[in-house]
Amino acid sequence: MDYQKTFIDMIANSLPAEEKLVDFISKLINLGKEASYRRIRGEVEFTLTELVIIAKKLNINLTSLILREGGEKTIFNLRLQQESDPYSSYTKTIDAALNVFEGLDKRIGTTHYFACRSIPDVFIAQYPNLCKLQLLKIQFNADGIPPSRLADIIMPQKLLKKQAQYWEELKDIDLVYILAPNLFASTISDILFFYELSLISEEERKALKDELFSLIHDLDETARSGLFRNKELQLYVSHVILDLSHSLIESKIMDASVINLHFPNSLLSFDREVCLAHKKRMQLIKKCSSLISQSGEPAKKKFLATQRAFVEQL
Incomplete structure (x- = not known):
């Protein structure tokens, strides 16, 4: 789930320094902290709805999650x-x-x-x-x-x-x-x-x-x-x-x-x-x-x- 790590990094870089990542995710998409931590660690994937809600809130371009896939293949x-x-x-x-x-x-x-x-x-x-x-x-x-x-x-x-x-x-x-x-x-x-x-x-x-x-x-x-x-x-x-x-x-x-x-x-x-x-x-x-x-x-x-x-x- 390489895209998930990238998405988490995008969220973290968009948040004010005083706001915790887990608290932001929990409040925005109505998840418990443990469920939010599993997504942060990459153990569970975000649903499409969750991705869209977070992306809209932080003005993140989801197209940018199209990343390198398999070996030397590059996406253009x-x-x-x-x-x-x-x-x-x-x-x-x-x-x-x-x-x-x-x-x-x-x-x-x-x-x-x-x-x-x-x-x-x-x-x-x-x-x-x-x-x-x-x-x-x-x-x-x-x-x-x-x-x-x-x-x-x-x-x-x-x-x-x-x-x-x-x-x-x-x-x-x-x-x-x-x-x-x-x-x-x-x-x-x-x-x-x-x-x-x-x-x-x-x-x-x-x-x-x-x-x-x-x-x-x-x-x-x-x-x-x-x-x-x-x-x-x-x-x-x-x-x-x-x-x-x-x-x-x-x-x-x-x-x-x-x-x-x-x-x-x-x-x-x-x-x-x-x-x-x-x-x-x-x-x-x-x-x-x-x-x-x-x-x-x-x-x-x-x-x-x-x-x-x-x-x-x-």
């Missing part, structure tokens, strides 16, 4: 978007991220690390044409759906609200962004590709170029102040090329590992061993990076100059 949640339109697909991608946040207690310190091969969505969200480019990429990679022109893509209100909701969740978490040295390269390649296919007009190409220059200015301001949209965060620049984007959530209740595949698909795991390996990888990348928020002026200038050179290609 392959999050593939198969919606027929890009709007639903992008919305469900954000919903998937929000579902992970449901298992976090913001009172306990939580850190979200991002290793970014391409521009993070939170930086793109303020720019309408770059957001529409994301939708165009989803549509282009969907089976059997003719891609629209950028001009025909409209950001629905539902998606805008989801983006705002996602940022509200992030505001309560410590954020660490590690940016690839060639961060803008893939976006430039996408724009030029769709421009050659006449899915992006000359006017839109110029508008995207302007938005990217504005985004560089945002990154400069964030690095200078350590603030993005009035939220403190740490901004690093990696000295090594990142093959893909990935993120790691660390908290006292649970950890979560997310590996981005071809946008918007991803792999999610709550497995201890996966998260530990991911943590070591993230620490290695961080060691090979320079902190540019409120420090690292030479590294920041070089990074921003490189991104400007990419944008000039447009």
